[in-house]
Amino acid sequence: MIYDREKILKQIKPSKEEIEKGFRLYKKIREFIRKKFNLEAELQGSFIKGTSLKGDKDLDIFVFFPLDVSKEILKKMGLEIGKKVFEEFKGEYEIKYAEHPYVNGKIENHDLDIVPCYKIDKIEDMKSSVDRTPLHTKFVKRMTEFQKDDARILKKFMKLINVYGSEFKVMGFSGYLCELLILYYGSFENVLKNASEWKLNQKIIFEKMEKEFSDPLIIIDPVDPARNAASCVSLQKFSEFIYYSRKFLKDKKFDRIKIEYRKSEGTELIVLNFKTDLMEDLLFPQLRKTRDFIKDYLEKNGFRIYRSKIFNSGILFEFEVFKLPKMKIHEGPFIYDGENCENFIKKHKNIVIIGDRICTEIERKFKTAEECIDFLIEDREGFGKDLKKARCFITKEEVKEVYD
Amino acid sequence: MIYDREKILKQIKPSKEEIEKGFRLYKKIREFIRKKFNLEAELQGSFIKGTSLKGDKDLDIFVFFPLDVSKEILKKMGLEIGKKVFEEFKGEYEIKYAEHPYVNGKIENHDLDIVPCYKIDKIEDMKSSVDRTPLHTKFVKRMTEFQKDDARILKKFMKLINVYGSEFKVMGFSGYLCELLILYYGSFENVLKNASEWKLNQKIIFEKMEKEFSDPLIIIDPVDPARNAASCVSLQKFSEFIYYSRKFLKDKKFDRIKIEYRKSEGTELIVLNFKTDLMEDLLFPQLRKTRDFIKDYLEKNGFRIYRSKIFNSGILFEFEVFKLPKMKIHEGPFIYDGENCENFIKKHKNIVIIGDRICTEIERKFKTAEECIDFLIEDREGFGKDLKKARCFITKEEVKEVYD
Numbered sequence: 001m002i003y004d005r006e007k008i009l010k011q012i013k014p015s016k017e018e019i020e021k022g023f024r025l026y027k028k029i030r031e032f033i034r035k036k037f038n039l040e041a042e043l044q045g046s047f048i049k050g051t052s053l054k055g056d057k058d059l060d061i062f063v064f065f066p067l068d069v070s071k072e073i074l075k076k077m078g079l080e081i082g083k084k085v086f087e088e089f090k091g092e093y094e095i096k097y098a099e100h101p102y103v104n105g106k107i108e109n110h111d112l113d114i115v116p117c118y119k120i121d122k123i124e125d126m127k128s129s130v131d132r133t134p135l136h137t138k139f140v141k142r143m144t145e146f147q148k149d150d151a152r153i154l155k156k157f158m159k160l161i162n163v164y165g166s167e168f169k170v171m172g173f174s175g176y177l178c179e180l181l182i183l184y185y186g187s188f189e190n191v192l193k194n195a196s197e198w199k200l201n202q203k204i205i206f207e208k209m210e211k212e213f214s215d216p217l218i219i220i221d222p223v224d225p226a227r228n229a230a231s232c233v234s235l236q237k238f239s240e241f242i243y244y245s246r247k248f249l250k251d252k253k254f255d256r257i258k259i260e261y262r263k264s265e266g267t268e269l270i271v272l273n274f275k276t277d278l279m280e281d282l283l284f285p286q287l288r289k290t291r292d293f294i295k296d297y298l299e300k301n302g303f304r305i306y307r308s309k310i311f312n313s314g315i316l317f318e319f320e321v322f323k324l325p326k327m328k329i330h331e332g333p334f335i336y337d338g339e340n341c342e343n344f345i346k347k348h349k350n351i352v353i354i355g356d357r358i359c360t361e362i363e364r365k366f367k368t369a370e371e372c373i374d375f376l377i378e379d380r381e382g383f384g385k386d387l388k389k390a391r392c393f394i395t396k397e398e399v400k401e402v403y404d
Numbered sequence: 405m406i407y408d409r410e411k412i413l414k415q416i417k418p419s420k421e422e423i424e425k426g427f428r429l430y431k432k433i434r435e436f437i438r439k440k441f442n443l444e445a446e447l448q449g450s451f452i453k454g455t456s457l458k459g460d461k462d463l464d465i466f467v468f469f470p471l472d473v474s475k476e477i478l479k480k481m482g483l484e485i486g487k488k489v490f491e492e493f494k495g496e497y498e499i500k501y502a503e504h505p506y507v508n509g510k511i512e513n514h515d516l517d518i519v520p521c522y523k524i525d526k527i528e529d530m531k532s533s534v535d536r537t538p539l540h541t542k543f544v545k546r547m548t549e550f551q552k553d554d555a556r557i558l559k560k561f562m563k564l565i566n567v568y569g570s571e572f573k574v575m576g577f578s579g580y581l582c583e584l585l586i587l588y589y590g591s592f593e594n595v596l597k598n599a600s601e602w603k604l605n606q607k608i609i610f611e612k613m614e615k616e617f618s619d620p621l622i623i624i625d626p627v628d629p630a631r632n633a634a635s636c637v638s639l640q641k642f643s644e645f646i647y648y649s650r651k652f653l654k655d656k657k658f659d660r661i662k663i664e665y666r667k668s669e670g671t672e673l674i675v676l677n678f679k680t681d682l683m684e685d686l687l688f689p690q691l692r693k694t695r696d697f698i699k700d701y702l703e704k705n706g707f708r709i710y711r712s713k714i715f716n717s718g719i720l721f722e723f724e725v726f727k728l729p730k731m732k733i734h735e736g737p738f739i740y741d742g743e744n745c746e747n748f749i750k751k752h753k754n755i756v757i758i759g760d761r762i763c764t765e766i767e768r769k770f771k772t773a774e775e776c777i778d779f780l781i782e783d784r785e786g787f788g789k790d791l792k793k794a795r796c797f798i799t800k801e802e803v804k805e806v807y808d
Contacts, residue, residue, distance in 0.1 A: 199740045200760060216760070239739040239760040246742065264765065266729030306729065320732075321725050325670030325710065328724075335643040336603045338650065356604060356620070356643040361668065 003254040005188075009149055012156045014054045022047055025108050026059055029085055033063060037081055040064045040119070044137050046175050051140075051151040057110045061085075062134060064119035071127065075100055078116025085114050099128050123224045135223040140179040150188035154178045157188070160256045161244040163237045168284040169403060171234035173241070180204070180219055180229060192245040198238075204230075236404045261316070261402045267306050268322035270370055271399060272377075273314040275391035284310065284403070286384025291315045293382035294373065302328065303369040309402035316399050322369045332358040370394070407658040413553055416560045418458045426451055429512050430463055436492055437467060441485055444468045444523070448541050450579050455544075455555040461514045465489075466538060468523035475531065479504055482520025489518055503532050527628045539627040544583040554592035558582045561592070564660045565648040567641045572688040573807060575638035577645070584608070584623055584633060596649040602642075608634075640808045665720070665806045671710050672726035674774055675803060676781075677718040679795035688714065688807070690788025695719045697786035698777065706732065707773040713806035720803050726773045736762040774798070 001007070026043045033041040045060040046052035063081055065074045079095065082103025086093040091112065093105025103114045117130045126132055143151065155178045158164035166174035184204055185191045201214065206222035216238040219230040244257065263269050272294075276283065287310045294315070295308055304321035330348070333340035335356045345351055348360035366372035373394065380388045405411070430447045437445040449464040450456035467485055469478045483499065486507025490497040495516070497509025507518045521534045530536055547555065559582045562568035570578035577585075588608055589595045605618065610626035617632040620642040625633040648661065667673055676698075680687065691714045698719070699712055708725035734752070737744035739760045749755055752764035770776035777798065784792045 197742065200738075235759050236757065239757050242739050243745075243755075243757055243762070246745070264729055264731045266731075266771075302724070304725075306733070320706070320729055321708070325668055325724055327668045327670075329710070334604075335646050338601065341647075341650070351647075353640065353643050353647055355639050358647070367670075 001254055003248070003252045005149075005153070008153055008156070008254060012053050012152055013149065014052055014056065018054065019047075019052075021108075022057075022059060022110060025110055026061060029061055029089065029107075029112075032085060032088055033061075033081060036084065037063075037077075039081070042134060042137075044115075044133050046155075049137055049140050049151075049175075049179065050143070050145075050148040051155065051175065051179055053152055053155060058113070059110050060113045060115060060133075062130070063114065063116045064134075065116060067118050067120065067125060067127075069118075074116050074118070078114070079103060081116065082114035085112075099130065126224075132221075132224060136176050136221075139223050140176070140183065143179065143183060147182050147187065150191075151179050151182045153188045154182060154191055157192075157244075157248070157254065158241070160254065161240060162257060162259060163241045163244075166232040168281045170237065171232055172237040173230075173233060177219060177230055177233070180206075180222070184219075189249075192248055195242055195245040196249055198242050202238075234404070259402075260400050261309060261398060263318060263398050264306060268319040268369070269396050269398065270317045270319070270373055271314060271395045271397065272317070272373065273393050273395060274387055275313070276386060278386050278390075282386065286387050287315055290383045290387050294376055297376060297382070298369055298372055301366050301372050302364070303366075303372065309399075309404065311399045311402045314399075316402060317369070317373070319369050324364060324367055326363060326367060327361045328364050329354070330360050330362040332360065334358075405658055407652070407656045409553075409557070412557055412560065412658060416457050416556055417553065418456055418460065422458065423451075423456075425512075426461075426463060426514060429514055430465060433465055433489055433493065433511075433516075436489060437465075437485060440488065441467075441481075443485070446538060446541075448519075448537050450559075453541055453544050453555075453579075453583065454547070454549075454552040455559065455579065455583055457556055457559060462517070463514050464517045464519060464537075466534070467518065467520045468538075469520060471522050471524065471529060471531075473522075478520050478522070482518070483507060485520070486518035489516075503534065530628075536625075536628060540580050540625075543627050544580070544587065547583065547587060551586050551591065554595075555583050555586045557592045558586060558595055561596075561648075561652070561658065562645070564658065565644060566661060566663060567645045567648075570636040572685045574641065575636055576641040577634075577637060581623060581634055581637070584610075584626070588623075593653075596652055599646055599649040600653055602646050606642075638808070663806075664804050665713060665802060667722060667802050668710060672723040672773070673800050673802065674721045674723070674777055675718060675799045675801065676721070676777065677797050677799060678791055679717070680790060682790050682794075686790065690791050691719055694787045694791050698780055701780060701786070702773055702776055705770050705776050706768070707770075707776065713803075713808065715803045715806045718803075720806060721773070721777070723773050728768060728771055730767055730771060731765045732768050733758070734764050734766040736764065738762075 030041045033039055041061050041063045043059060044062050045058060046056060047059060063078060079101060083093065086103065086105045086107065089107045091105045091107035093103050095101050096104045105112055115130055117133070118127050120126055120131050123132065123135065155164060155175060158173050158178065163172040164170070165172050181191045182188065184206065185194050200216060202217050204219040206220060208225045209220045210226040213228040213231070215228055215231050215233070216235045217230040217233045218228050221227040221229040291308055291310060295305055298305060302324050303319060305317055306320040307318045309316045332344040335341060335353065335358060341358050344358050348362070350360050352359050352361065366375065377392055434445045437443055445465050445467045447463060448466050449462060450460060451463060467482060483505060487497065490507065490509045490511065493511045495509045495511035497507050499505050500508045509516055519534055522531050524530055524535050527536065527539065559568060559579060562577050562582065567576040568574070569576045585595045586592065588610065589598050604620060606621050608623040610624060612629045613624045614630040617635070619632055619635050619637070620639045621634040621637045622632050623634040625631040695712055695714060699709055702709060706728050707723060709721055710724040711722045713720045736748040739745060739757065739762060745762050748762050752766070754764050756763050756765065770779065781796055
């Protein structure tokens with residue numbers, strides 16, 4: 001559809017009732033924690049910042065501990081409080097792990113995190129990265145109502161063009177980054193106008209910067225000037241955002257960009273599937289590491305990759321050169337190195353001299369890329385830690401939803 | 405056969421009768437030139453140097469002109485004398501071209517060159533490279549009889565291992581180089597012992613060196629210290645000589661090294677044939693130039709060459725990657741370059757962003773290496789000068805005798 005601010009907002013802005021329902025639940029929980037544990041609790045995230053989208057059901061409730069409480073007590077109490085909240089409000093829950101474990105579960109159709117943190121006023125007192133979140137919330141509250149709505153539009157836009165999300169699966173823009181961009185450039189359209197002229201290592205500094213960074217995009221966190229709030233944004237997502245910003249400014253189309261993977265004509269496909277319960281933020285970096293390792297190994301063995309992609313449970317390789325002749329030239333030492341030449345000659349017959357190197361024709365270890373991948377699956381030395389033991393098998397059908 | 409100096413010499417040294425026959429012919433011609441033209445003539449080459457091999461029938465007779473004769477007169481008179489010689493001795497002849505034209509023909513089963521040159525005593529007076537030849541002849545005459553025989557053995561050895569010949573077809577060692585090596589290292593076996601330890605840019609200096617060179621082998625010409633007498637030796641032939649020297653020192657085998665080209669299993673072959681009367685010293689450099697051009701072009705188009713060889717009338721390409729998929733990724737500008745991105749987007753649909761570059765998938769111009777070579781044959785822009793118009797066709801059968 002052609003961009004129309006009011007129309008878009010009607011579609012994406014949560015209703016008053018939706019927001020009030022969330023707030024009522026939050027307040028009940030806050031009261032419960034205050035009474036039962038004598039601790040302050042506060043909602044964080046887009047809901048409280050006024051930048052949530054319709055249907056967002058995430059409530060992140062942070063429980064504040066004074067700085068003189070030990071980390072162990074905080075951790076233990078945090079879990080205890082979380083469990084008690086879900087028991088009190090009859091919600092199912094589980095323990096999840098970020099920098100610290102926390103309790104996550106469902107109450108009244110909302111997805112709740114109960115996160116213990118230290119109450120800090122200045123960033124120097126931070127003991128764990130969650131302590132910083134309330135400072136972020138406080139900082140972005142300075143947005144005007146118009147800007148809050150524009151932050152919603154920017155988030156939606158980023159979702160449509162597939163660059164939203166700071167998790168490792170996407171490596172794109174977080175909600176907080178959207179809010180910072182709106183604050184810095186003033187409005188949704190100004191963000192896109194500026195983004196369309198971004199350069200590599202683009203720097204956005206609110207007040208000061210206390211460290212140098214070399215990431216594609218550098219947005220110095222205003223509450224922590226030694227941190228790049230955009231460090232998670234990959235070169236790929238950074239570039240895609242520039243590209244689609246320009247596109248939007250030209251055609252004003254506010255539509256989903258479908259990216260469906262399709263094999264090219266004449267290439268060969270090998271899809272490596274892993275069976276694992278690993279959470280995505282652990283899985284995706286390992287898939288990428290494994291992909292890079294296999295890619296490198298394949299190329300060293302003469303195969304040529306057309307594309308390689310990550311998907312939800314594996315890696316896809318599309319080959320430009322999949323099959324190679326039986327023999328290959330194996331380069332030995334330079335002719336001047338008599339001793340090594342002698343050893344090489346002892347080891348190989350059929351010596352050929354190419355330029356000033358002693359070479360021989362040897363049989364390739366792998367005549368097809370599939371043989372090569374089969375071999376790598378056997379020992380998995382360079383694979384991601386948790387992929388070494390996961391069940392693993394090869395298929396040859398296309399996978400539609402892939403990531404870089 | 406296992407090396408036995410006497411046995412080898414018996415096989416390769418010309419008989420007394422053979423030598424005397426050549427000398428008698430030379431002397432008759434010398435007398436004819438002296439009487440008829442009042443000019444001195446002298447035999448050059450291995451015959452007079454005492455380093456010729458059995459069956460060598462080349463007689464190079466140089467006619468000396470004083471330095472005050474003009475180049476035009478020398479050229480004209482040279483041809484005139486040559487023709488008269490062949491008329492007098494009833495031989496067939498033709499005009500050949502080196503730096504200057506000269507007369508070549510057959511008399512009494514000998515292959516005769518009649519070459520006009522200036523008589524010089526010091527290299528500074530040289531007007532054309534042929535003037536230097538009598539100085540070479542004079543210099544190498546200092547070899548002992550034993551060394552002359554060893555020079556014959558070294559020549560034969562180099563012929564057996566296919567590194568003999570300074571012409572562009574071979575790019576190996578000249579007869580003069582063999583003689584210089586024997587003079588420098590003393591004997592055949594010492595030449596090999598030393599050669600087996602040669603390094604890249606190996607330098608051999610008799611007395612002085614008046615210029616720096618960067619060739620694989622540098623043998624400063626003792627009669628012209630600003631010249632590298634080994635400038636024609638390619639890295640390939642230099643390395644092969646080192647290799648076979650070592651081999652001989654180990655196994656003492658004095659045998660022909662057969663190099664017969666054989667296609668490797670699973671590769672594809674394309675043989676480019678030219679129909680041309682070009683003399684070899686012009687043809688081979690052009691074939692090499694053309695080969696390099698085509699090779700480069702093929703590789704830029706994604707094909708991978710396993711081996712490429714030159715042969716008597718063309719170029720052979722053996723492919724590791726011969727066929728490619730229909731499409732390829734075509735890289736466009738960096739995303740930051742807004743203007744060029746816009747032009748690129750106008751020109752191509754199906755934009756893909758890879759890292760920070762705008763790319764697109766386009767159809768390959770050539771799906772097989774043969775299509776690519778066919779295309780190059782059409783206009784032949786980068787081909788050697790005389791190969792641009794020569795008749796040219798593709799075959800796919802092996803060629804046995806090839807050069808690098």
